[in-house]
Amino acid sequence: MVECLLPKEKVAGPNPVCRSSLGEDKQVPRLPRVAKYCGQGFSYPAHLIMENIEQHSIKQFNAWAKDYDKKFHLPFYLFNKTVLNFINPKSGSIILDVGCGTGILLNQLFLLNKNLQLYGLDISSEMIKIAKNKLKEVEIKKGSASNLPYKNNIFDYVFCANSFHHYLNSEQSLKEMFRVLKPKGKLILFDPFSNGLSRKYLNRIINVLFHEGDTKIYSQQEMWRMFEKVGFIDIEQKQRWFYKLITIGKKN
Numbered sequence: 001m002v003e004c005l006l007p008k009e010k011v012a013g014p015n016p017v018c019r020s021s022l023g024e025d026k027q028v029p030r031l032p033r034v035a036k037y038c039g040q041g042f043s044y045p046a047h048l049i050m051e052n053i054e055q056h057s058i059k060q061f062n063a064w065a066k067d068y069d070k071k072f073h074l075p076f077y078l079f080n081k082t083v084l085n086f087i088n089p090k091s092g093s094i095i096l097d098v099g100c101g102t103g104i105l106l107n108q109l110f111l112l113n114k115n116l117q118l119y120g121l122d123i124s125s126e127m128i129k130i131a132k133n134k135l136k137e138v139e140i141k142k143g144s145a146s147n148l149p150y151k152n153n154i155f156d157y158v159f160c161a162n163s164f165h166h167y168l169n170s171e172q173s174l175k176e177m178f179r180v181l182k183p184k185g186k187l188i189l190f191d192p193f194s195n196g197l198s199r200k201y202l203n204r205i206i207n208v209l210f211h212e213g214d215t216k217i218y219s220q221q222e223m224w225r226m227f228e229k230v231g232f233i234d235i236e237q238k239q240r241w242f243y244k245l246i247t248i249g250k251k252n
């Protein structure tokens with residue numbers, strides 16, 4: 001069970017019907033987008049919270065998919081370039097991009113070295129459709145970061161770009177990325193971050209303004225600790241463009 005800490009009346013109202021990841025329609029409780037952070041309360045089974053919030057993400061990113069590259073390709077492409085300047089995977093490396101979206105990073109990796117074995121995963125079928133159109137030879141699966149459909153110890157690198165702040169169960173997702181990495185494999189995660197006290201308010205505002213599922217910006221220290229807790233070693237962090245944090249961890 002996952003604790004939801006909002007006062008009960010805030011989640012009252014008709015329960016929406018959601019299509020679950022298993023394909024059937026079912027009623028899930030109407031949950032506040034900020035379920036993860038909030039107040040005093042009551043609890044829902046973890047899988048119901050996961051499903052409902054993931055439904056928000058899927059709906060939102062499916063709607064965004066059409067114009068996503070028009071809006072975000074250039075900034076994300078430029079940022080990815082700064083990362084690929086110091087992460088230069090050698091030929092033959094097996095690489096997974098979690099939350100790959102429309103495949104901006106996968107495409108850059110493909111152009112960087114045609115001898116990389118690339119895989120992508122995203123929760124939004126519309127984002128995946130666009131990625132697949134660009135990258136016919138890359139295997140891109142639909143799925144959630146919290147339950148990666150891959151065997152243990154198979155990737156040399158896992159990338160997670162601009163996606164982690166959408167994950168409800170962030171630690172579980174990090175554990176999954178750790179699990180699928182080979183020993184000595186590396187996770188390269190980059191995401192917006194904020195160290196200030198304002199982060200708490202920022203996180204609430206984001207969830208009120210946007211409907212991308214549950215969104216949480218972490219601090220540099222929180223991210224480091226999460227990496228450490230999951231078992232990563234040789235953790236490195238770099239700040240770029242004042243709001244982005246790159247965290248790299250190695251599996252022992």
Ligand SMILES: C[S@@+](CC[C@H](N)C(=O)[O-])C[C@H]1O[C@@H](n2cnc3c(N)ncnc32)[C@H](O)[C@@H]1O
Pocket residue numbers: 054057058061072076098099100101102103104105121122123124127143144145146160161162163166167168213
């Ligand atoms: C802001 S986009 C970033 C996409 C891409 N990595 C990029 O840099 O352009 C966030 C992506 O994360 C995906 N996403 C959100 N929650 C997810 C989850 N739980 N598991 C996998 N992907 C998820 C969304 O569908 C979306 O494509």
